[in-house]
Amino acid sequence: MSEEKMLLEYMEKHNEAFLDMLKEAVKLESPTEGSKTDLEKCRDYFERIFSSIGFNCHVVPSNDSRYGDHLLMEFGEGDEQILFVGHYDTVYEKGTFGSLWEQEGTKISGPGAFDMKGGDVQVYMVIKALKELELLPENKKIVFFLSSDEEAGSPTSHKHYQELAKKSKASFVMEPTFGDCTAGLTTGRYSRGNYTFVAEGSPAHSGQEPEKAKSGLKELAEQAIYLESLTDLEKGVTIACTCLNSGNAGWPTVPGKGELTIDARFSSEKIAEKYDSLFQNLEPFNAGVKITTNGGIEKPTFDEKDPAHKKLYELAKEVGKRFDMNMKGYVGRAGTDGNFTASVGCPTLDGMGMSGDFAHQPGKEYINTEDIAVRGAFVARTVLEVLRMEEELQSEIE
Ligand SMILES: [Zn+2]
Incomplete structure (x- = not known):
């Protein structure tokens, strides 16, 4: 047999x-x-x-x-x-x-x-x-x-x-x-990367003088749309926002700070390295807002x-x-x-x-x-x- x-x-x-x-x-x-x-x-x-x-x-x-x-x-x-x-x-x-x-x-x-x-x-x-x-x-x-x-x-x-x-x-x-x-x-x-971007601008009264705020919330909202737009299924890249945290619903304040977390996946190490360096040095859209990156590639x-x-x-x-x-x-x-x-x-x-x-x-x-x-x-x-x-x-x- x-x-x-x-x-x-x-x-x-x-x-x-x-x-x-x-x-x-x-x-x-x-x-x-x-x-x-x-x-x-x-x-x-x-x-x-x-x-x-x-x-x-x-x-x-x-x-x-x-x-x-x-x-x-x-x-x-x-x-x-x-x-x-x-x-x-x-x-x-x-x-x-x-x-x-x-x-x-x-x-x-x-x-x-x-x-x-x-x-x-x-x-x-x-x-x-x-x-x-x-x-x-x-x-x-x-x-x-x-x-x-x-x-x-x-x-x-x-x-x-x-x-x-x-x-x-x-x-x-x-x-x-x-x-x-x-x-x-x-x-x-x-591979899997997990990144949290911390935005730091400056808050302002949301009624009296919102134009003076350097809004962390607005910055991260723009980043969220930009980052997800980097998804390229053909190349083997997916980027999904998993958490956005900024401001307080009860306060009349434009928040200066906020955090955005993304889950990023890559089909090769080479692609992963390229995107990792982009995320580690993420440029802000808005003047007066600083972005710090935490996290990186967790799974090769x-x-x-x-x-x-x-x-x-x-x-x-x-x-x-x-x-x-x-x-x-x-x-x-x-x-x-x-x-x-x-x-x-x-x-x-x-x-x-x-x-x-x-x-x-x-x-x-x-x-x-x-x-x-x-x-x-x-x-x-x-x-x-x-x-x-x-x-x-x-x-x-x-
Ligand atoms: Zn399992």
């Missing part, structure tokens, strides 16, 4: 077990900034299931009271390792999703089922299958870092991802795929054009064909920890997890149960292919 068939049969046979485990993980609600007890319960659950198949698990403290701790899980010994990337936090405050596990036909909704506890359980099933089918090569190490703060931008975990990725042959990011697509993958992600670009990532994607496409899947790579504007693993030159493939839709939408986020087995078998076979490769994937970029 071919390895593909063995893996697919294994996954199909274990589909119910997969759903039982996912149900338990989803019901342990774990909002990013939720209670420590809740976060710990969810983390403990993952520690328990991964330990049961032979992973050595270590708690890695986040050292930040806002977030839970991370889990570093390692399987096997060897100089060469591959890295799985996952997070157990979700965007939903406890009790805000609605029903925690709702099945309708082939769709199951639940907080974080899609983004991304489904992908986390998938890592378990992939390694369990490879182990039980005796397909795992000797002398290879599998590392799974499960973080607690991804939805907050990975403030305390990104350094761990970068360190681990530097030592890894490839990174597989188990985030859900783009939309409800059986053969979808994510092959690149925009995961550039799909990088040869190392391309090679991994090509390999995944070949594996996909063996499962009759015509793999399609998407570039996401939203970032993940794949941005961090890619930033240190580690060949990265993202969106390896569940198919489904409506991430971050309470009551709606769902997974497609029909795709679990085939996507699991595909991930297992892709991982095997990388573990068996003699040459380095990243040799082309060094």
Whole structure:
């Protein structure tokens, strides 16, 4: 029997077990900034299931009271390792999703089922299958870092991802795929910048002498329109204003001060650098108003054009064909920890997890149960292919 068939049969046979485990993980609600007890319960659950198949698990403290701790899980010994990337936090405050596990036909909704506890359980099933089918090569190490703060931008975990990725042959990011697509993958992600512009002019009485004001509010209103006009979808630039704060509705005053925050996304490092320097030196429209910039690029670009990532994607496409899947790579504007693993030159493939839709939408986020087995078998076979490769994937970029 071919390895593909063995893996697919294994996954199909274990589909119910997969759903039982996912149900338990989803019901342990774990909002990013939720209670420590809740976060710990969810983390403990993952520690328990991964330990049961032979992973050595270590708690890695986040050292930040806002977030839970991370889990570093390692399987096997060897100089060469591959890295799985996952997070157990979700965007939903406890009790805000609605029903925690709702099945309708082939769709199951639940907080974080899609983004991304489904992908986390998938890592378990992939390694369990490879182990039980005796397909795992000797002398290879599998590392799974499960973080607690991804939805907050990975403030305390990104350094761990970068360190681990530097030592890894490839990174597989188990985030859900783009939309409800059986053969979808994510092959690149925009960088993300977050900027706050502080305007300082001078206030004046809004009735008596408004003409004397150097209005911070007017300045920022003009900047908001200008900055959003820099969006260029073809070039790969999006700029969106997310907060404008100036003045007081109860006062007869033209405000001198104000703050404007933007979210900026770029398809390449080169473009990001160009816009970053523009934002760091933003020129005011109005004389007498000064602008100071806070913030910068928070997530580096995961550039799909990088040869190392391309090679991994090509390999995944070949594996996909063996499962009759015509793999399609998407570039996401939203970032993940794949941005961090890619930033240190580690060949990265993202969106390896569940198919489904409506991430971050309470009551709606769902997974497609029909795709679990085939996507699991595909991930297992892709991982095997990388573990068996003699040459380095990243040799082309060094
Ligand atoms: Zn996610």
